Amino acid sequence: MNKTLAIANQKGGVGKTTTAVNLAASLAATGRKTLLIDMDPQGNATSAAGVTKNETDTLYATYFEGKNIKDVIKESRDGYSIVPGGQELIALDVDIRDSHKQGFLASQLNEVQNIYDYTIIDTPPTLNQLTTEALLSSVGTLIPLQCEYYSLEGLTDLINTINALSSKTNTNNRVIGIIRTMVDMRNNLAKEVSRELETHFEKVLFNTLIPRNVKLAEAPSFGISALQHKADSFGAMAYLALAGELIRRVENE
Amino acid sequence: MNKTLAIANQKGGVGKTTTAVNLAASLAATGRKTLLIDMDPQGNATSAAGVTKNETDTLYATYFEGKNIKDVIKESRDGYSIVPGGQELIALDVDIRDSHKQGFLASQLNEVQNIYDYTIIDTPPTLNQLTTEALLSSVGTLIPLQCEYYSLEGLTDLINTINALSSKTNTNNRVIGIIRTMVDMRNNLAKEVSRELETHFEKVLFNTLIPRNVKLAEAPSFGISALQHKADSFGAMAYLALAGELIRRVENE
Ligand SMILES: Nc1ncnc2c1ncn2[C@@H]1O[C@H](COP(=O)(O)OP(=O)(O)OP(=O)(O)O)[C@@H](O)[C@H]1O
Ligand SMILES: Nc1ncnc2c1ncn2[C@@H]1O[C@H](COP(=O)(O)OP(=O)(O)OP(=O)(O)O)[C@@H](O)[C@H]1O
Ligand SMILES: [Mg+2]
Numbered sequence: 001m002n003k004t005l006a007i008a009n010q011k012g013g014v015g016k017t018t019t020a021v022n023l024a025a026s027l028a029a030t031g032r033k034t035l036l037i038d039m040d041p042q043g044n045a046t047s048a049a050g051v052t053k054n055e056t057d058t059l060y061a062t063y064f065e066g067k068n069i070k071d072v073i074k075e076s077r078d079g080y081s082i083v084p085g086g087q088e089l090i091a092l093d094v095d096i097r098d099s100h101k102q103g104f105l106a107s108q109l110n111e112v113q114n115i116y117d118y119t120i121i122d123t124p125p126t127l128n129q130l131t132t133e134a135l136l137s138s139v140g141t142l143i144p145l146q147c148e149y150y151s152l153e154g155l156t157d158l159i160n161t162i163n164a165l166s167s168k169t170n171t172n173n174r175v176i177g178i179i180r181t182m183v184d185m186r187n188n189l190a191k192e193v194s195r196e197l198e199t200h201f202e203k204v205l206f207n208t209l210i211p212r213n214v215k216l217a218e219a220p221s222f223g224i225s226a227l228q229h230k231a232d233s234f235g236a237m238a239y240l241a242l243a244g245e246l247i248r249r250v251e252n253e
Numbered sequence: 254m255n256k257t258l259a260i261a262n263q264k265g266g267v268g269k270t271t272t273a274v275n276l277a278a279s280l281a282a283t284g285r286k287t288l289l290i291d292m293d294p295q296g297n298a299t300s301a302a303g304v305t306k307n308e309t310d311t312l313y314a315t316y317f318e319g320k321n322i323k324d325v326i327k328e329s330r331d332g333y334s335i336v337p338g339g340q341e342l343i344a345l346d347v348d349i350r351d352s353h354k355q356g357f358l359a360s361q362l363n364e365v366q367n368i369y370d371y372t373i374i375d376t377p378p379t380l381n382q383l384t385t386e387a388l389l390s391s392v393g394t395l396i397p398l399q400c401e402y403y404s405l406e407g408l409t410d411l412i413n414t415i416n417a418l419s420s421k422t423n424t425n426n427r428v429i430g431i432i433r434t435m436v437d438m439r440n441n442l443a444k445e446v447s448r449e450l451e452t453h454f455e456k457v458l459f460n461t462l463i464p465r466n467v468k469l470a471e472a473p474s475f476g477i478s479a480l481q482h483k484a485d486s487f488g489a490m491a492y493l494a495l496a497g498e499l500i501r502r503v504e505n506e
């Protein structure tokens with residue numbers, strides 16, 4: 001039943017990694033077998049999963065050294081599995097373009113198709129080959145978005161890029177939802193942007209709002225999700241609610 | 254006297270564009286002739302300067318069409334000039350690598366060397382050819398940083414990358430300073446990270462703290478800086494203070 005979902009937005013710092021990690025932990029908490037793939041050279045999701053960066057194999061080993069993806073999978077402390085990321089992924093970004101090996105990740109993921117219920121892919125803040133691999137491998141994309149001006153500005157381009165890629169390569173990735181992150185409804189800017197989103201993107205907008213909550217920013221320094229760090233925090237509960245909303249959207253199709 | 258400074262950090266959403274735009278406006282307010290270069294395909298600095306994106310020439314025209322950089326410069330409403338950015342810069346990123354044209358921006362900037370006192374370059378959240386061009390053209394780099402775990406994690410790598418690039422290409426770019434942005438000293442995480450920075454990076458840390466202030470997030474939707482939007486806001490005053498600190502560091506050498 002493996003549903004592969006990409007978390008993407010070329011706007012930086014909108015909560016892609018925070019969403020990937022806390023969604024994976026929440027899905028695992030509902031008993032669904034979940035794999036997280038860190039496609040970002042920064043490797044933030046890898047540290048958030050409690051795995052030491054740059055000391056463990058990444059997709060570099062499966063791409064250049066012929067290792068099987070199953071051999072690089074590590075276990076987080078939150079009940080989900082992870083394929084680590086790190087600086088060496090930059091070499092993949094260059095070689096996939098130069099050798100025209102687009103689609104490499106999709107064929108790797110076939111190996112684990114029957115093991116997981118969900119595969120979540122965290123991507124870097126740029127539409128490079130690594131992000132393209134994630135989009136090509138997915139049946140759906142989640143777009144985390146801050147309710148601020150610069151984020152709103154790039155949204156339409158991003159949705160067009162995702163749709164154009166699917167039709168060009170005849171793959172079936174589509175935007176499953178927009179997630180409003182770090183929301184502080186006390187300020188007018190957030191309310192205004194949120195209203196714009198409700199007017200123009202109503203069908204794809206998730207109802208769950210993720211509030212700004214310091215527990216979400218603290219948790220990665222302990223290598224765990226907010227669910228483990230402080231289960232009753234507003235941040236942890238919001239991501240559990242988001243997981244519930246995602247399950248309804250994806251499993252009831 | 255033109256001092257060319259890059260604003261860089263591959264961590265997304267740390268306030269690179271907000272710093273570039275508000276620093277340019279503050280330097281202009283002190284009577285220094287300032288040029289802002291938007292090297293980001295997102296083009297956020299271009300909209301913040303009140304210039305309509307994708308309707309005006311970018312460095313694409315100077316790179317592929319032989320236009321002179323002086324012909325693409327526009328005026329902001331804040332008293333600084335800007336070379337616009339936008340999606341078409343992605344073509345430069347690919348061609349600079351493929352045709353080994355590193356150093357193109359530095360030679361373009363020679364044309365305007367005697368016109369400006371400061372040139373500020375905003376970069377995308379990734380260490381690609383566009384960011385490399387900015388680093389190769391600069392005498393100094395400013396690193397905006399959020400006082401949070403993921404930002405701190407990538408800092409040492411970033412500083413090493415900047416220094417390695419300078420020694421490899423025999424250029425004289427160095428890290429002039431780290432700027433703490435979106436600081437909310439009410440929360441312990443920010444205090445803790447700030448203390449870490451003071452212990453390990455004291456010599457390069459700017460004293461000026463940029464507080465989280467909604468006026469900074471509102472201003473770009475009007476195409477102006479916070480200085481114009483609300484001059485007495487904490488955000489606008491912090492960037493004026495930062496410009497003062499930068500001037501002392503750079504001009505008193
Ligand atoms: N809801 C939230 N409340 C408080 N802090 C948050 C929240 N979501 C994310 N953060 C913090 O904001 C910063 C940016 O989030 P994050 O790194 O997840 O974004 P990103 O989109 O993955 O960034 P990048 O573009 O660099 O990959 C991080 O320091 C994170 O801890
Ligand atoms: N001091 C501040 N107070 C409040 N909001 C801020 C502040 N600095 C930046 N912001 C807002 O935070 C978001 C991220 O800032 P900004 O876009 O400048 O970061 P960036 O590093 O340029 O992002 P990218 O990595 O996408 O280029 C923006 O919506 C911006 O308006
Ligand atoms: Mg991330």
Ligand SMILES: [Mg+2]
Nearest residue numbers: 269270293297
């Ligand atoms: Mg920016």
